[in-house]
Amino acid sequence: MIDNCIEIRVRYADTDQMKVAYYSQYLIWFECGRTELLREIGYPYSRLEAEGIILPVIEAWCQYHKPARYDEVLTVRTTLPNLPRVKLRLDYQIFRSEPHEMLARGYTVHAFLNSEGRPVRPPKAFLEILKSYFETN
Secondary structure: EEEEEEEEEOOOEEEEOOOEOOOHHHHHHHHHHHHHHHHHHHOOOHHHHHHEEEEEEEEEEEEOOOOOOEEEEEEEEEEEEOOOOEEEEEEEEEEEOOOEEEEEEEEEEEOOOOOOOOEEEOHHHHHHHHHHHHOOO
């Protein structure tokens, strides 16, 4: 398993009139976590794109437990539970930092596609990096 945590502060633009974060904002925070996980392992989106690979979301799910509010600091934990084959699944948990409470959890599933939009296998170098993380953890 590979995991990464980032902190995000809820901006005013992320909230409604009651200063509660919009439900769709959680999916954006998932994306922030996903981007940082890939960057941390040394294989950012930009490298995948340079290799002609795109990772569109083909499935997303989120369960909301408690609301995030304006100006709170959140922790987004992103986890890659398994090595991908033709799809990449990432799991997420969003916590309020103070007091420490889970606000939401969910996942996204991504397809590996080439520049023509056809399914392809993940790049070998990408899988090798992931394998090295799985072997050391």
